[in-house]
Amino acid sequence: MTARRALACLVLCVSAIAGLGSTSVRADEPSYTLLSFDDLNGWAADDMSAALVAFNGTCDLIEGAEWPQLCALAKTGIEARAFFELFFRPVLIEDGTPMLFTGYFEPELDGSRFRTERFRYPLYRKPADLGTRDGYFTRREIEAGALAGRGLELVWVDDPVELFFLQVQGSGRIRFADGSGMRVGYAAANGHPYRSIGQELVRRGVFDIHQVSAQVIRTWVRNNPYEGAELLRSSPSFVFFREYRNLGSATGPIGAMNRPVSAMRTVAVDPAYTPLGAPVWIEKSGGLNRLMVAQDKGSAIKGAQRADIFFGSGDAAGEAAGTIKDGGRMVVLLPIQTAYALCEDVSG
Structure with missing residues (x-):
């Protein structure tokens, strides 16, 4: 296919791609455009080797009959660029909503295995009765003591603001005074919707939308303790954690595929449009053209052109991730037969 030539396709046979919607056509269904690698800005300049390593980490978990053979080929020592160009084709999936890139990271918090005067804010394990009753406890009710006395405290931290952001990120590292640490990750949620506290500050007239960032929110909550605590409670969602005992310090946190994710090579996507593992x-507007792997998802990541880039662990990664709110384009690489069959069935 020549550069800039594309086939725009409305979905009729989305069953050709595992997990991508239904087989009936509706006005709001996404469109699919088959591209060539020449259409991808910066493709020739990217080092694909790190992307191939990331891809190999979760390839065996991708759903679909086309993937096992590709996964076997990926582990033969084949050169990375040759692998992707020989066995995949780029497909642009759009649903009418402009692209939005954001960033996430793995926070590091100071903590204690026991409650102290300083460390008095708990991370909770998943309660046994979660899901057995309608309308589980809200954030406000949990912070008021609804789970106290049940032995669910996993670890204690000293900063309620960082704890809130840890729940938003879904995974983190806890540092203890003796130099040891704990890796924690998402176990479950209470079933209530997440509400953006940044948008709530805008709604209240505290900030304009362009002023809001993670650091701005942190500073405002700390400078306004009572109002800040109430702001955090305005989101009724609450996340429960589990400890990961066998993750090395150089390994990324566990993502939605139950495998470690890779800094600057993992993105969280909406699996309704993009197969996990693809x-x-x-x-990205601002200068980031790179091959990544869709190894994670998130409750706020909805739509065909929506992605959250994993920036890594620690404060520096958090500062970088917190500045990302950019447009651009995301293109999915699909097995050749899947990419062509999708368009051929529509056009035929």
């Missing part, structure tokens, strides 16, 4: 090419 390679994706991102072109």
